[in-house]
Amino acid sequence: MEAIQSIRVGPVDYEVVLEPLSEISHRGRSCTGYVSFDGLKIVMATKNPPARLFGIMWHEVVHAIDDLLHVGLEEKQVDQLGYGIMMVLRDNPALRSMPEWEKEVSAG
Numbered sequence: 203m204e205a206i207q208s209i210r211v212g213p214v215d216y217e218v219v220l221e222p223l224s225e226i227s228h229r230g231r232s233c234t235g236y237v238s239f240d241g242l243k244i245v246m247a248t249k250n251p252p253a254r255l256f257g258i259m260w261h262e263v264v265h266a267i268d269d270l271l272h273v274g275l276e277e278k279q280v281d282q283l284g285y286g287i288m289m290v291l292r293d294n295p296a297l298r299s300m301p302e303w304e305k306e307v308s309a310g
């Protein structure tokens with residue numbers, strides 16, 4: 203995974219903290235990543251396969267979006283959306299930045 207220092211979710215810049223472990227502890231539980239809403243950090247256990255790490259990152263970003271927009275997602279829904287976004291972005295690299303729709307429309 204490309205080194206990412208921070209992830210911006212709306213008005214919040216989360217510092218990305220990479221722990222060279224396969225699991226980390228958060229609030230007395232073992233996990234592979236978590237968002238610290240107070241500390242504004244996204245912490246991830248990096249001793250996981252790259253695809254798993256990509257999924258962990260998107261899972262935590264969905265948590266951050268959920269918190270910002272007060273969607274009220276359940277943990278399973280965060281997992282599903284995280285994998286869904288990861289799946290679409292991996293299969294459609296052009297969607298990783300804003301497509302130039304204007305150019306297409308004015309050309310026709």
Ligand SMILES: [Zn+2]
Binds near residue numbers: 280
């Ligand atoms: Zn979660």
